[in-house]
Amino acid sequence: MIELRGVGYSYSGDALLSDISLTLAPGSFHFLTGPSGAGKTTLLKLCYLELKSTSGQVTLFGRPAQEIGRDGIARIRRRIGVVHQDCRFLDHLPVLDNIALPLTVAGHPPEAHREELGELLAWVGLEARARALPPELSGGERQRAALARAIVMSPDVILADEPTGNLDWEMSLRLLTLLTELNRLGKSVLIATHDLNLIRQAKTQVAARVLRIRNRHLVAAGADL
Amino acid sequence: MTRLTRRAQRLWRLVWALIKGDPRADRVVPPTGFTAWLTLFTAGAMAFLAVFALALSLATGRLADRWASELAQSATIRISAPAEQMERQTEAALRILSQTPGVAEARALSPDEQRALLEPWFGADLPVDSLPIPQLIEVIEARRGFAAEGLRLRLRAEVPGAVFDDHTRWRRPLVRAAGRLRSLGWVSIALITLTTAAMITLAANAALAANAQVIGVLRLVGARDTYIARAFVRRFTIRALTGAVAGTLAGMAAIWALPSAEEASGFLTGLGFAGAGWLAPLPIPLLAGGVAFWATRGAAFRALKDVT
Numbered sequence: 001m002i003e004l005r006g007v008g009y010s011y012s013g014d015a016l017l018s019d020i021s022l023t024l025a026p027g028s029f030h031f032l033t034g035p036s037g038a039g040k041t042t043l044l045k046l047c048y049l050e051l052k053s054t055s056g057q058v059t060l061f062g063r064p065a066q067e068i069g070r071d072g073i074a075r076i077r078r079r080i081g082v083v084h085q086d087c088r089f090l091d092h093l094p095v096l097d098n099i100a101l102p103l104t105v106a107g108h109p110p111e112a113h114r115e116e117l118g119e120l121l122a123w124v125g126l127e128a129r130a131r132a133l134p135p136e137l138s139g140g141e142r143q144r145a146a147l148a149r150a151i152v153m154s155p156d157v158i159l160a161d162e163p164t165g166n167l168d169w170e171m172s173l174r175l176l177t178l179l180t181e182l183n184r185l186g187k188s189v190l191i192a193t194h195d196l197n198l199i200r201q202a203k204t205q206v207a208a209r210v211l212r213i214r215n216r217h218l219v220a221a222g223a224d225l
Numbered sequence: 226m227t228r229l230t231r232r233a234q235r236l237w238r239l240v241w242a243l244i245k246g247d248p249r250a251d252r253v254v255p256p257t258g259f260t261a262w263l264t265l266f267t268a269g270a271m272a273f274l275a276v277f278a279l280a281l282s283l284a285t286g287r288l289a290d291r292w293a294s295e296l297a298q299s300a301t302i303r304i305s306a307p308a309e310q311m312e313r314q315t316e317a318a319l320r321i322l323s324q325t326p327g328v329a330e331a332r333a334l335s336p337d338e339q340r341a342l343l344e345p346w347f348g349a350d351l352p353v354d355s356l357p358i359p360q361l362i363e364v365i366e367a368r369r370g371f372a373a374e375g376l377r378l379r380l381r382a383e384v385p386g387a388v389f390d391d392h393t394r395w396r397r398p399l400v401r402a403a404g405r406l407r408s409l410g411w412v413s414i415a416l417i418t419l420t421t422a423a424m425i426t427l428a429a430n431a432a433l434a435a436n437a438q439v440i441g442v443l444r445l446v447g448a449r450d451t452y453i454a455r456a457f458v459r460r461f462t463i464r465a466l467t468g469a470v471a472g473t474l475a476g477m478a479a480i481w482a483l484p485s486a487e488e489a490s491g492f493l494t495g496l497g498f499a500g501a502g503w504l505a506p507l508p509i510p511l512l513a514g515g516v517a518f519w520a521t522r523g524a525a526f527r528a529l530k531d532v533t
Contacts, residue, residue, distance in 0.1 A: 104253065
């Protein structure tokens with residue numbers, strides 16, 4: 001579904017990523033780890049075309065990235081659910097409307113999906129917070145709302161950037177469980193995190209491949225993971 | 226299907242989407258604060274000024290037409306002669322005029338009429354009879370007109386005190402001035418339109434910059450550029466339309482409240498609309514709405530180019 005072949009990314013002449021090759025096949029589960037500033041977020045952004053690679057080939061759902069226009073990118077993003085580190089909500093809209101936003105912009109009236117939205121809210125444990133505004137949510141609630149928004153369109157791929165960064169261990173495990181459940185439904189999952197305990201915990205639940213960014217290159221993680 | 230038809234259909238779809246609106250799409254953009262008032266005020270003020278520019282243009286147009294047509298149909302003969310010859314030369318001039326083809330009517334102005342002409346400069350108690358004031362003869366042209374040069378030569382030969390004036394000398398600059406004023410009115414409307422576009426573009430740019438994060442989120446969840454642009458375009462177009470309707474109505478009321486030409490005669494008192502001319506300002510709000518539509522659309526798509 002998402003394939004990177006020899007991809008590099010440079011900013012102002014400085015190479016941030018070099019010769020990255022990665023394939024996110026249907027039903028796969030990947031962790032992406034590495035120290036802060038290693039380029040995890042950059043790699044995720046290359047996967048949903050928020051950034052354009054400066055070398056190599058990115059292919060999304062069989063289409064080379066350079067052949068995809070702006071409308072095409074919008075359509076492809078409806079098939080990729082992204083959970084950002086900072087969540088990125090529209091603060092003037094209630095949680096429910098934020099979660100339904102991908103449906104709204106795709107021209108699907110949220111009223112027609114009321115039941116599914118209710119189930120989704122229950123699944124992430126936010127039924128009681130549906131009418132709250134994003135600034136009123138706790139860190140954990142924001143992460144779960146972001147996950148709900150990422151999967152509301154039933155995407156083929158879920159990309160999560162430090163989804164447990166602001167959560168305590170118990171909440172992190174809960175979010176991890178939600179992601180592994182989605183993976184069992186056939187979704188491809190890529191989680192960027194520097195939380196090695198979370199990765200170890202995940203490997204007890206799902207067959208996850210762990211990748212590490214080291215010196216701008218993507219390598220398989222060591223045996224400790 | 227021709228390219229023109231396809232373009233017309235595309236334009237119609239745009240306009241229809243704008244009219245129909247999408248409450249959900251409108252909600253995704255938060256209230257845009259001061260830019261809302263800026264757009265409303267700009268459109269209102271510019272529409273108000275546009276009404277005056279239009280009134281000026283139409284009024285000067287009417288004035289130019291009147292001077293061009295009415296004065297072109299008349300001429301004046303001024304007879305300056307010693308008192309004892311005045312009556313004889315006047316009769317001679319009238320006789321020549323009665324024999325001149327193309328003259329519909331010619332008559333000597335009475336002392337009262339001559340006094341009325343001089344009254345604005347010398348007051349009401351001017352003793353016309355005791356002053357050596359030239360006798361004026363008003364000449365009205367027939368539709369086919371007369372040969373002005375031939376008449377001038379004949380008068381010079383038979384009425385030595387007569388000076389023939391067909392008004393050309395002073396009518397032309399007046400008509401030219403009125404024409405220039407009319408053009409200035411249209412230039413003003415064009416400048417007002419451009420200024421409105423510039424102001425709304427600035428307001429839209431400010432709103433787009435203030436909502437950069439919203440735009441980023443919308444793009445990331447799969448919103449197309451047209452969806453995002455439409456939310457801003459609709460908002461600014463409706464504001465501009467509302468402001469322009471208010472400004473146009475206020476401008477028309479102000480024009481209506483101006484003193485009429487009958488109450489106080491003078492050049493500017495003719496400023497206003499006449500008859501069906503009152504319908505002329507009605508397209509101004511539509512023009513403002515159209516300007517806002519294209520200005521915001523352009524600004525939105527330019528801003529969206531920087532957002533992946």
